[in-house]
Amino acid sequence: MTLLRAEGVTLGYGRRPVVHDVSLDITEGGVGLIGESGSGKTTLARAFLGLLTPISGNIWYGDQTLKKADLRAFRKDVQPVFQAESLDPRMRVGRSVAEALPRHARHRVAELLEQVGLDPALAARRPHELSGGQRQRVVIARALAVGPRLLILDEPTSALDVTVQARILDLLAGLDTERLLITHNLAVVERLCRTSYVLFAGRVVESGPTGDLLAKPAHPYTRALRDAVPKLGGPPPEASGRTGRTGHTEAVPATTGCPYRLRCPLAAPVCEQPPPLRELGGRRVACHRAEDAPVS
Numbered sequence: 001m002t003l004l005r006a007e008g009v010t011l012g013y014g015r016r017p018v019v020h021d022v023s024l025d026i027t028e029g030g031v032g033l034i035g036e037s038g039s040g041k042t043t044l045a046r047a048f049l050g051l052l053t054p055i056s057g058n059i060w061y062g063d064q065t066l067k068k069a070d071l072r073a074f075r076k077d078v079q080p081v082f083q084a085e086s087l088d089p090r091m092r093v094g095r096s097v098a099e100a101l102p103r104h105a106r107h108r109v110a111e112l113l114e115q116v117g118l119d120p121a122l123a124a125r126r127p128h129e130l131s132g133g134q135r136q137r138v139v140i141a142r143a144l145a146v147g148p149r150l151l152i153l154d155e156p157t158s159a160l161d162v163t164v165q166a167r168i169l170d171l172l173a174g175l176d177t178e179r180l181l182i183t184h185n186l187a188v189v190e191r192l193c194r195t196s197y198v199l200f201a202g203r204v205v206e207s208g209p210t211g212d213l214l215a216k217p218a219h220p221y222t223r224a225l226r227d228a229v230p231k232l233g234g235p236p237p238e239a240s241g242r243t244g245r246t247g248h249t250e251a252v253p254a255t256t257g258c259p260y261r262l263r264c265p266l267a268a269p270v271c272e273q274p275p276p277l278r279e280l281g282g283r284r285v286a287c288h289r290a291e292d293a294p295v296s
């Protein structure tokens, strides 16, 4: 049984739904949630952390819905890793990590800092006295303090330069916790997630093994994302002239039929009908024209 899973979850703010009918299992080997800004990734992450209650559908923690689950056990099992800016700027980082530990285990700060590749002597510094990569390691050490089984990582490396990013990804890949990783960068999920879900306008448009998604995107949006993201270790997006987004920001999502149809090079009259999420070649895809997509 998977530790955490969403079943037909619709989420929103006030009465406005922004995530629609998403089902997602956090399976072994890492799960990536990919999509451009505003696609609903963080909203879904908040629901998985129990910070947002679904309008409909359920988040399951083992065999219980989050509503009925033992929240103490949940908070120990599932930990968020946010961006380094979430550290209290006034607090020495050793204390930040200590606060995440149970009282009887506060002596473990040095051990946790070492686990994330930091010199324990850095515990005496405040966040602004560390590099961006070091700060992100502190955030990871804090998340590891309670011995979680699953980390939920929201853009954990997006503020870092490419080489530092690669080292943080190495660190995350070496941990024996499960992970749900949220990013707009396919190169990051390629490194850390066996399975990926692509979100567009709050809907899953494609999901399946990450390697297959990248090698042969079935959905035109996955293809656009794949062709836009900078490669790890490659030139930064500015230098390559790529944005890391799809580059088609002029067309807003359609509110009827396929949400991607106003941007889609394959759009046809059939796309005015909502595409069901269907099995295709070992993955699930919500596209009427998936069979007509060029193969590559």
Ligand SMILES: Nc1ncnc2c1ncn2[C@@H]1O[C@H](COP(=O)(O)OP(=O)(O)OP(=O)(O)O)[C@@H](O)[C@H]1O
Pocket: 013, 018, 035, 036, 037, 038, 039, 040, 041, 042, 043, 044, 184
């Ligand atoms: N607190 C909020 N109140 C109202 N609307 C919100 C709130 N947070 C997010 N939204 C809206 O919900 C939608 C999804 O936002 P969300 O932050 O989940 O997207 P995202 O994919 O994580 O984007 P990004 O990559 O920029 O973080 C957007 O339209 C956003 O404007």
